[in-house]
Amino acid sequence: MGSALGLGSQYQADSTRARAVSPPRPVSSVEQDRFETLWSGRPPHVLLIEDDEGDAVLVEELMEDSGVEVRLGRARTLAHALAQLDAERPQCVLLDLHLPDAQGLDALNKVLAKTAEAAVVVLTGLSEEKAGLAAVAAGAQDYLVKGRLEADVFMRAIRYAMQRKQTELAAAALQTGRLRAEENARLERGLLPTPLLLDDTVSVCARYRPGRAQALLGGDFYDVVQTPDGATHAVVGDVSGHGPAEAALGVCLRVAWRAFVMAGARGQELLDLLEKILVAERSGPEIFATLVALTRPAGADRICVQRAGHPGFLIRSSEGVRLQAVDGGPALGIMPDWDSAWPVTEVPMEPSGAVMLFTDGLIEGRVGAGPVRLEEQGLLDIARHHTELPADAFVDALIHTAQSLAADWGGLADDVAVLHLEWNTSS
Template sequence: MTALDGTSAPCRILLVEDDAGDALLVEELLLDTDIDHVLVHCRTLSEARETLAARRSDCVLLDLHLPDASGVGAVTDLLSAAGDAAVIVLTGLAESQAGVEALAAGAQDYLVKGKVEPDLLQRAVRYALHRKQAERANANLQAGKLRAEENARLERGLLPAPMLSSGDVVATSRYFPGRQQALLGGDFLDVVETPDGQVHAVIGDVSGHGPDAAALGVCLRIAWRSLTLGGHRGGALLELLEQMHIAERSSTDLFTTCTLVTLDRSSGTASLHLAGHHAPLLTSHGRSGELDIEHGVALGIAPGLHKWPVTTVRLPPSGSLLLYTDGLVEGHVDESAERLGVDRLLAIMDACADSDAGAHLDRILEEVRVRNAGRHTDDLAVLRLDWAGLPAVSPQRARAGVR
């Protein structure tokens, strides 16, 4: 007989019966079954509760008439102490309704005294154990679903909603965590427009995977938004983010790469800071290229170094910037072990041209996934900023800073 925990240990049966003759009869019936068991006998509900608190039982055989409890009340009290044990109620010949009520109260089965044979008792115990296992599995499943739903609601609440008021700059994003059944990974992105009309964007990637990286990513994203709205910019902002990274990271080997972009519509320029991250990709007149940006060190790699130079580039009157994390370019190419890389990504971007920003991103991501064939499952975040109506500059100047 297999116990509730799936082992082949003897089935631990607790008999709660105050009548010595009935208890002896149950003991003899059990000996005539094929159940490998250990029997413990209690005469009162109070004694049974103490026994269950001291040691776990797989099955409880409960008489409905005890000196200190009777009827459905005895079943309810016993179930509160029985834990994972299956409960079978023992009733008298004229108590069939009491057995039904016991089932409604949570017992797995009931047996009528005087009509129990060894085979019937064996089946009742076995089926009661199986039903209890099924109940426990279903309860765990429901609890797991509730936790998953709560986590999903929490994670959805932590995803950013862009704060853009003018409508001259449009943000479109896609976010795919590498962890299965998760909504958040270590990647993060955000966009806000400040009262001076400037549009600020960030994209970042916390090293590592799992909930610790996701939690740190959320912390940095919220800190970035708060600090940006509070007037912090550029290297000073990155210094504060690094302090936050160090204070909140779960281990000293975690670091964060990120890109900061400030788009100034009045001057038609973008100021960029790279902290160990990829340079954005500029698309204009149907062609895409990587901006030639001076790089700085990732957050947490060399605390106190504060090396995050700024690069300012002229922007074309209309176009878009694509900010992305390395999950977009580190996937494989076809059947080879070669990584996709930036150059192939640029070719895909131009080949998947679409007037709709969201459709364009979806086509790019689908092409990247097809080529990768599921061999790379890193977090992936993509942010596209589209604009029109910036101050006009010459085509040569518009392409300056792009390679």
């Protein structure tokens, strides 16, 4: 909302000299520098909406007398002004409240609706101060009383109005940024939860890195749950696309996975349920999700893995690091009307072995001079150089190296989620 300190009242008492005897006032070098800083090198565009020719000439002369360069446009009716506002957005609008096709606040409201970025200054008559104050309350930046202004006061009013408008827009952008940050935080809490562990037999290291162009979290998600039988269950998934809708769907799938696992769903039944959730909650039929899920029963020498259109994973053992690929089924939501199958594959594991699951953002970054992607084999080569590192350092080294290799292409474009699980048999 505009300032209630209207310049019409603030400078009225100081501007009583007759217009005819007010000679052009030269602008000092200090003032000229100040104005040039304000205008940032290009004269501001001011649109005058005024049907009275005498008042229009008065405004033009005030601008000339001020010594400040301004690009002045003119519209004689509101309809003409709205058409001009469609073609070019001025920094300031000088609006007469009495036009042939609009009167009072109706004209102001239509101008404000057309251009939210311009500072609107209302022009009133000598007896219309209340109308000026009402216009400020309705959203104008200020009001000016015709015939009561000198050139310097007039240009100062325009300058202040523009500065106040820019401050308002900056404050609104800041508030939007804060709301977006709060939304990010809520989505992050849903996508990147605290693992639900009942003992210390498994250690979890998790990382999430947004892609270079993402203002919001994408749909990557992960979770880890230990059930009362001592089994460890984990999932890493990726909803196609980016933005709040995809992130919210990722949260939905992550929460649903945890609930279904804790309720006893396993194997084919588990992924059938998740696909039903995805189809019911997605914003369009083109949205799908990939995931890899595993279960390690307490004390077992194996993990049971399901894969739905997702990359493979790394297994760390006393012999080093290997890339593990298992048979899988389609991504969730790709063929919901078919009886899709997601087989459960048993993979041998050392008692103190470790598994690293990840989303495709880690392996799809471009590397080198050509459009070559890192891919799973490239990630495995990196991992083999860091096989002796502990979990946190190992994961960070892989992400950092993948990011560095893609530096010439702007870094990793997609979100990256990594989940590293390491079992401790001494517990």
